[in-house]
Amino acid sequence: MVTCSKTGMYYARGQWVQADGEAPAKLAALGFDENAVNNAHTGTIAYGILQAHNHSGDTEALQLKFDAMASHDITFVGIVQTARASGLEKFPMPYVLTNCHNSLCAVGGTINEDDHLFGLSAAKKYGGIFVPPHLAVIHQYMREMYAGCGKMILGSDSHTRYGALGTMAIGEGGGELAKQLLGRTYDVARPGVVAVYLTGKPVVGVGPQDVALAIIGAVFKNGYVKNKVMEFVGPGIAELPLEYRSGIDVMTTETTCLSSIWCTDEVTHDYLTLHGRGGDYKPLAPADLAYYDGLVEVDLSKVRPMIALPMHPSNVYSIEELNANLEDILHKTEEDCAALMGGKARLDLVSKIENGKLRVDQGVIAGCAGGMYSNICEAATILKGHTGGNGEYALSVYPSSQPTMMALMKNGALGELMAGGATIRTAFCGPCFGAGDVPANGSLSIRHTTRNFPSREGSKPGNGQIAGVALMDARSIAATTRNGGILTPATDIDYDPTIPAYEFDDSSYRSRVYSGYGKGNYDELLRLGPNIKDWPAIQPLPENLLLKISSYITDPVTTTDELIPSGETSSYRSNPLGLAEFTLSRKDPEYVGRAKAIQAEEAERAAGKGSANLLDRIHLVPGCGQLTWEQLGIASSIYAVKPGDGSAREQAASCQRVLGAGANIAVEYATKRYRSNLINWGMLPFQLAGPTPFGLGDYVLVPNVREALAGDLSCVKAYVLSLEGPLEFHMSLAPLTADERQILLDGCLINYYKHG
Missing domain, CATH: 3.30.499.10 (Aconitase, domain 3)
Structure with missing residues (x-):
């Protein structure tokens, strides 16, 4: 179904050649000389688009607009x-x-x-x-x-x-x-590119979410495409309608790739033309010879309805496999969830087995992944003439835009869904992040949405509430609804998958969207509500940085939802200090209090009232015997194994910063975007290899940190201020651009621009 190469691969006029010692001879036989092979990396679609937007003059160190x-x-x-x-x-x-x-x-x-x-x-x-x-x-x-x-x-x-x-x-x-x-500019090293080679044609009942979950299951845990571009090629593309392609594409985020790109064709042209933008089409395909850093092969004909069980999109099984091993898989999922919850709450899934089948409590088809026209049309066809019943199970459907809603209304799909008991909502992302259709405690919700991280559905394990989300395709959600909430793959249903032609009506946009590009009026006053606050003042990086570990997280991955919860807290995101009160509230509820106490220590230091005992311990560090409080700054820091998976929300970093954080220390960072957020908010993204020499509440001194930032980032000397005396260890920083170094020195992006 999905396989990954163990080496780089050359795509040579539609043939794959493994990048090994025999590759030059094989490529020569196909008519490619040494120069062509050496420059094969320039043959990808991604390379051409990136260089067209690059303003650095350097093909390796990109500065993109x-x-x-x-x-x-x-x-x-x-x-x-x-x-x-x-x-x-x-x-x-x-x-x-x-x-x-x-x-x-x-x-x-x-x-x-x-x-x-x-x-x-x-x-x-x-x-x-x-x-x-x-x-x-x-x-x-x-x-x-x-x-x-x-x-x-x-x-x-x-x-x-x-x-x-x-x-x-x-x-x-x-x-x-x-x-x-x-x-x-957006500064990034030229990313690697991984080919996703599609062959075959999906069987009836298999939708884009099924294909996406199969890919995520194959590449997330091994980091196969992390921070790379996924480039979709192959004959299978021609078998997929445009919205089907988009449904796969939007889920590539869950692989931790940097971006994605597909070959384009007349299907792409037709979509753009339908939306009044045929001039935005041009054919995109790899050159005759293109080098890829890896190859993911997907046989679409072998993909079957999939399910990603709580609490990650990579926790993937085929529905057939799950149903065949129901108790074992659900028990394992319960144990994994319990470990993530740290004993605060326990999700009971095994009790949902009913006569050897899994009963779910809720269905949702929504957002940028599920709410597209074609998904909803097929769901309506599957549910036509049937109902989910009047018990606990309920289905809600959120078309992704008003034009989509209007087309579904005109072709009767909305009426069919409503007749089957589904409720229809407006375009809203709430079910994807916990602000809409929050299930009852103990419930299992099946959703064609993007993500099923802990608390992503809106529950609060810290308060004893817990629910779970399983990601599925709209087609199997409709099949399950038709079966009264008993988990059912859409391939078990005999239905006509023909989708009525889509008619794009943009009248709602013409009536309501304000289109002001190029027509700004600088004299216009901003409308500032009482909750909208300016960013507080942030200090530049001190000469010597004293960190105190305010949270110590040993989970394999820490998501941005755990760093700053989604859901109802999103209402406070225009108020930096107000939102900061929720930082780590579901993962480490004591964090905010600890961070504020460290912030108070820094205020005492700035006022010349720092702890003499603490300064004595600092003086024991080699080379630091003469340091004064004026030469130091105190900041909090979290330690996490792999923080930052998930959302791009900068508040996962800024909330720590406004509470006085100066760094994160991690084994690695889950995504480039979280590391970028740390840098832009002036927090040093340290990495640590080997055993962790400190614990919660320990002080870590990074002497001469400004000088270290200008030097070799691979070895930054630091000391744990243990009661027995200072303990030396070393951290590192992954490569930083000159601008990123200066942003960290200045304390944050705002200061950087003010001082620039």
């Missing part, structure tokens, strides 16, 4: 505020501000709608595009209105992926978008 950007209402206030504090005058490219995350305006009083009006005023002031609440989820709007062949788009949401439309899109933290707004 994007064609457009997109943010939603969890992130755009902070981004505009950051750019505004750094000298923003106008939006230099189309910047789309959507309102699909904080749409439930009852949460937190007026503050969500205050954020929306801030966004509209910013679009008017700086020349942006404003998409009101309930009109479209961020990624569907960008697919419909902005993605095009050869373009690059940057978004402040991790699922910014438009590769199926020939666009290389990247999800990043808000600091990177602020840089673009200020005319700066």
Whole structure:
């Protein structure tokens, strides 16, 4: 079904040649000389698009400028505020501000709608595009209105992926978008490129989520595509409608790849033409010879309905395999969930076995992955004439945009779903991050959404609440609904998968979207609600940094949802200090109190009242016998094995920073975007190999840290201030650009621009 090569691979006129000692001879036989082989890495689609957007003059150290950007209402206030504090005058490219995350305006009083009006005023002031609440989820709007062949788009949401439309899109933290707004570049080493070679044709009942989960299951845990570009090629592409391709593409985020790109064809052209943008089409394909850092082969005909059990999209089984080993797999999942919850709550799944089958409690089809026209059409066909019953099980469906809703209304699909008991909602991302359709305690929800991390469905294990999400395709969710909530693959249902032709009606956009690109009015006043606060002052990096470990996390992976919870806390994301109160609240509830205590220590030090006993311990460190409090700074730090998987939300870093954090220490960082967020907020992204020499509450001194930052980053000397005396150890920093070093020295991106 899915296999991965063990070496790099050459794609030579449709043939695969393994990159080994025999490759030159094999490629020569195909007509490729030594020069062509040496430059084969330039033959990928990704290479051409990246170099077309590169402003560095160096093909290896890229400085990218994007064609457009997109943010939603969890992130755009902070981004505009950051750019505004750094000298923003106008939006230099189309910047789309959507309102699909904080749409439930009852949460937190007026503050969500205050954020929306801030966004509209910013679009008017700086020349942006404003998409009101309930009109479209961020990624569907960008697919419909902005993605095009050869373009690059940057978004402040991790699922910014438009590769199926020939666009290389990247999800990043808000600091990177602020840089673009200020005319700066996105700096990254040229990424590796992994080919995803599609063959065959999916069988009836298998949808894009099934293919996506099969790929995620094969490549996530081994890091096969981490921080690389996934390039989709092969004859199987021609067997997939455009929305099917997009459904696979948007889930590539869960592999931890940097971006994605697909070969384009007449199917791509037809989609763009249907949306009034046929001129944005151009054919994209690898050159006659292209080198890839790896090859993922996917036989679409062998993919079967899949399920990703709690609590990660990589916890993948075929539904057939799950049903055949139900008790064993569910018990293992329970144990894994218990370990993640740290004993705070326990998810009971085995008790949901009923006559040898799994009964689920809720179904949701929503968002940028599930809410597309074709998914909902097939779900409606499967459910036609049937119902999920009037018990606990319920199905809710969220079309991804108003044009999608209108097309489904015209072809009768919405009526069929409602007749079967489904409830229809407006375009909203809430079910993807815990702000909509939160299930009951102990429930198992099956969802065609993007992510099923701990608490992603909205439960609060710290309060004894726990629920689970299993990711599935809309087709199997409809089949399960038809079977009264008993888990059922869509391949068990005999139905006609023919999808009525889609008609794009953009009248709702023409009526409601504010399109102000190039028409900014700098005299326009920003609409600042009472919850919208400026960023607090942040100090530059001191000469010598004293860290105190304020959280010590040994989980294999720590998600951004655990660093700063999603759900109802999103209402406070325009208030840096208000939101910071929720930092690590579901993973380490004592963290905020510890961080504030360390912040108070730093305030005492700045006032000349630092602890004499602590200074005596610092003086025992070699070379530090004469240090004074004026030459030191105290900051908190978290230790985690692999932090940052998941969302691009910069608040996972900024909340630590406004509480006085100065660094993270990790074995590795799960994603580039989280590490970038740390850097842009002035926190040193240290890495540590080998045993951890410190624990919770320990002090770690990094002497001459400013000097170290300018030198060899592979070996940064540090000392644990143990009661027995200082213990020397070494950390490292992965390569930093000159700008990134200066941002860290200045204390944060805002300071960098102020001082620049």
